[in-house]
Amino acid sequence: MTQTPTTTGQIQLRLLAAIIAISAGIAGLVIAILLIKDALA
Amino acid sequence: MAAVAAGFALLPSLASAHAYLIRTVPVASGVLNAPPPSVALTYDEAVEPRFAIISVTDAAGRQQTIGQVRRSPANPDTLVVPLRPNLPQGWYLIYWRAISVDGHPVQGAFTYAVGPNPGPAPQFPVPHVSATAVTPQLLIARWAMFLSVMSAIGLFVLRCFIARPMVRRVRGTSLRAVSRAFIVASVLGLLTIPIYLDLATANDSLRSVFDLGALVPLYRVTAFGRGYVDMELCFALFCLAAWISLWLDRPEREPRSVAELTAGAGALLGAAAVLIVPGATGHAAQTSPRGLSVLLDWAHLASGSIWIGGLIGLLVLWRSLPAGGRVPGLSIVVPRFSNVAFVSVFVLLATGTGATIIHMPAVNALWDTSYGRAILVKIGLLAAAMALAAANLLRTKPQLAAAGGSEEQGRPAAGLLRRVVSLEAILVAGAVFTAAVLSSLAPPPPAFALQNSALATVGPGTVAETVHRAGYQLQVLVSPNKAAAPDSFAVRITKGGQPVRGANVTLTLNHLEMQMPQQEYQLTETRPGIYARAAPALIMVGKWGLAFQVTPKNDPAFTALIVDQANG
Numbered sequence: 001m002t003q004t005p006t007t008t009g010q011i012q013l014r015l016l017a018a019i020i021a022i023s024a025g026i027a028g029l030v031i032a033i034l035l036i037k038d039a040l041a
Numbered sequence: 042m043a044a045v046a047a048g049f050a051l052l053p054s055l056a057s058a059h060a061y062l063i064r065t066v067p068v069a070s071g072v073l074n075a076p077p078p079s080v081a082l083t084y085d086e087a088v089e090p091r092f093a094i095i096s097v098t099d100a101a102g103r104q105q106t107i108g109q110v111r112r113s114p115a116n117p118d119t120l121v122v123p124l125r126p127n128l129p130q131g132w133y134l135i136y137w138r139a140i141s142v143d144g145h146p147v148q149g150a151f152t153y154a155v156g157p158n159p160g161p162a163p164q165f166p167v168p169h170v171s172a173t174a175v176t177p178q179l180l181i182a183r184w185a186m187f188l189s190v191m192s193a194i195g196l197f198v199l200r201c202f203i204a205r206p207m208v209r210r211v212r213g214t215s216l217r218a219v220s221r222a223f224i225v226a227s228v229l230g231l232l233t234i235p236i237y238l239d240l241a242t243a244n245d246s247l248r249s250v251f252d253l254g255a256l257v258p259l260y261r262v263t264a265f266g267r268g269y270v271d272m273e274l275c276f277a278l279f280c281l282a283a284w285i286s287l288w289l290d291r292p293e294r295e296p297r298s299v300a301e302l303t304a305g306a307g308a309l310l311g312a313a314a315v316l317i318v319p320g321a322t323g324h325a326a327q328t329s330p331r332g333l334s335v336l337l338d339w340a341h342l343a344s345g346s347i348w349i350g351g352l353i354g355l356l357v358l359w360r361s362l363p364a365g366g367r368v369p370g371l372s373i374v375v376p377r378f379s380n381v382a383f384v385s386v387f388v389l390l391a392t393g394t395g396a397t398i399i400h401m402p403a404v405n406a407l408w409d410t411s412y413g414r415a416i417l418v419k420i421g422l423l424a425a426a427m428a429l430a431a432a433n434l435l436r437t438k439p440q441l442a443a444a445g446g447s448e449e450q451g452r453p454a455a456g457l458l459r460r461v462v463s464l465e466a467i468l469v470a471g472a473v474f475t476a477a478v479l480s481s482l483a484p485p486p487p488a489f490a491l492q493n494s495a496l497a498t499v500g501p502g503t504v505a506e507t508v509h510r511a512g513y514q515l516q517v518l519v520s521p522n523k524a525a526a527p528d529s530f531a532v533r534i535t536k537g538g539q540p541v542r543g544a545n546v547t548l549t550l551n552h553l554e555m556q557m558p559q560q561e562y563q564l565t566e567t568r569p570g571i572y573a574r575a576a577p578a579l580i581m582v583g584k585w586g587l588a589f590q591v592t593p594k595n596d597p598a599f600t601a602l603i604v605d606q607a608n609g
Contacts (some may be wrong), residue, residue, distance in 0.1 A: 011300075014289055018300035018307070021282040021289075024590070025310030028278040032314035035271050038337060039264065039326035 195350010279311030368451030375485025540570020
């Protein structure tokens with residue numbers, strides 16, 4: 001179980017991880033949309 | 042996401058299903074006065090020469106090509122293969138195979154002759170017509186890939202959005218086992234996508250699967266290959282986002298932090314992206330209306346993923362929950378999952394029905410073609426799984442609710458749940474297998490629908506069939522009605538018992554099971570009311586559509602279509 005973050009450093013680490021995750025999701029979506037654009041062109 | 046998908050649904054639909062041969066040099070069944078230096082085949086798309094075969098054989102089966110298939114410098118859609126110089130007079134068979142942009146092999150054959158006196162067309166050995174993209178290894182790899190990717194996405198949804206409240210409400214429970222199952226499924230997905238891509242590329246390029254030095258550069262040569270490379274990339278990004286999301290998630294706290302919400306949104310976007318890829322690289326993007334087809338495919342895969350991943354997750358949960366926590370835990374998760382699964386199954390049904398309507402040129406294609414039969418098997422498996430899902434919804438869910446979290450009272454319901462969910466998961470995994478078969482087969486060609494407007498179905502063997510059209514009686518004669526043989530076609534046209542003289546009669550031939558250039562012959566009136574022509578037009582075995590277009594002198598033109606089965 002993940003411990004409740006107590007320090008600023010832990011909170012910053014979690015936020016950084018979340019930013020990486022959302023960036024990964026958006027990057028995936030961009031790739032998929034480009035693929036559709038290519039397929040339907 | 043829905044807005045983006047809806048936007049694509051509105052895009053115009055232009056593409057045909059598979060690479061289509063639109064022009065040949067020399068022309069099919071033509072007689073040339075001088076031997077051609079090469080054979081040139083022009084398709085409606087730029088097929089890859091490294092995946093293409095063009096074989097030119099004489100009547101004795103001797104190969105007449107000298108060199109590799111190349112792309113024409115003048116036209117990227119044309120493939121050219123050089124021939125031996127000064128080919129002697131006689132008949133030649135051209136057999137070709139190419140890989141469509143959606144990864145499916147297409148093939149065909151036709152004959153031509155070098156004259157001026159080529160003699161009668163010989164009986165060529167007929168190439169096998171039913172070769173498809175399906176090999177057992179490829180099919181199993183495709184199934185394993187779909188199953189692991191869909192399970193991973195469904196397990197993630199169950200873990201982070203459906204089962205999450207259980208940890209907070211039932212003391213001593215955790216979702217670690219479901220998280221581990223998700224990690225296993227995601228790692229399997231990351232492995233099976235490149236394995237499938239390697240097997241498919243090896244199959245299409247007729248190379249060994251271990252010849253990686255030659256295969257890797259070919260991965261991105263076709264749109265199909267590029268699609269699966271992108272799918273691996275999208276799936277890896279989804280896995281990264283989902284693993285981070287799991288690491289950040291603290292299910293014991295009800296409100297989610299900003300970091301948890303952000304990571305969860307990233308993982309959902311990644312999952313949505315992964316599920317776009319199969320449709321964008323497969324039949325969906327090649328079938329009109331393309332935007333709607335891709336949207337239906339996406340929604341179909343998303344609902345299927347939530348269903349299969351959720352079922353696997355429930356089984357994992359059943360096994361992992363501690364004694365005393367199983368019934369209380371399941372009585373929270375099962376009703377939540379049942380509601381989500383109910384919507385998923387409804388979407389699955391609606392999108393599957395929509396896709397079937399789009400892909401089937403005629404209703405009887407469902408039982409008359411392999412593609413249609415695979416759809417029927419899939420519908421059967423899903424119907425059985427839905428019956429079990431209904432049993433869960435109507436029996437197990439109320440029983441678990443009635444137990445009120447009591448382990449003793451809820452034990453029979455939990456046992457029933459395990460049995461029903463196990464069977465349901467097996468059936469849905471079977472349906473995913475039929476989906477793998479389905480996406481490996483070519484959908485029936487649009488010419489298939491011609492069969493339903495046929496006035497008669499004839500053959501094999503000599504044909505003497507009488508049909509009626511527009512007040513005229515047509516007696517159709519085909520002899521000997523054999524593939525790749527010099528057949529004679531004749532039609533005797535009468536009206537009110539009198540021969541119809543001076544009509545213009547054209548015979549058009551279309552192969553109904555595979556793509557070939559359409560052939561058209563002008564029939565000449567050999568006797569009053571009898572129009573005939575000898576031609577080696579039935580190039581291959583199978584079903585042919587013979588359309589007689591008749592323009593009588595004083596009446597409007599009409600067409601009489603018969604379907605003819607020609608054997609070797």
